[in-house]
Amino acid sequence: MSDDCLFCKITAGEIPATIVREDPTALAFEDVNPQAPLHVLVIPRRHIATLNDLTDADEALVGHLVGMARDIARERGLDSRGYRTVFNCNTDGGQTVFHIHLHLLGGRSLTWPPG
Ligand code: 5GP
Ligand code: ZN
Numbered sequence: 246m247s248d249d250c251l252f253c254k255i256t257a258g259e260i261p262a263t264i265v266r267e268d269p270t271a272l273a274f275e276d277v278n279p280q281a282p283l284h285v286l287v288i289p290r291r292h293i294a295t296l297n298d299l300t301d302a303d304e305a306l307v308g309h310l311v312g313m314a315r316d317i318a319r320e321r322g323l324d325s326r327g328y329r330t331v332f333n334c335n336t337d338g339g340q341t342v343f344h345i346h347l348h349l350l351g352g353r354s355l356t357w358p359p360g
Pocket of ligand 1: 338
């Protein structure tokens with residue numbers, strides 16, 4: 246837990262969020278400023294600031310986050326239609342909250358490339 250981290254506060258229940266799915270390793274909740282009809286953030290409970298801070302020991306953790314996103318997309322009936330998952334990293338990637346989070350976006354046709 247990092248004391249000044251917004252998403253650590255969400256995992257600790259200190260800041261409210263609409264939880265979509267959770268288990269001992271990860272938490273998925275609705276983005277407060279959704280960019281698509283479905284916009285969920287999947288985060289590890291453990292504080293990891295950016296993708297740069299991942300180690301080889303975190304491979305299973307990252308797979309777990311992706312699996313959780315897949316399950317939510319399937320549950321919402323978006324699996325065949327499609328959806329997008331993205332991790333933003335640091336300034337050029339557009340990261341604003343420094344606790345890694347996998348964006349899951351779906352429910353509309355998304356353009357590529359992103360802005
Ligand atoms: P980033 O820009 O770091 O990739 O994404 C951060 C995301 O967190 C943004 O999409 C933003 O809307 C979302 N966000 C920021 N503050 C909060 C909050 O307090 N609660 C929730 N649920 N989402 C937040
Ligand atoms: Zn954190």
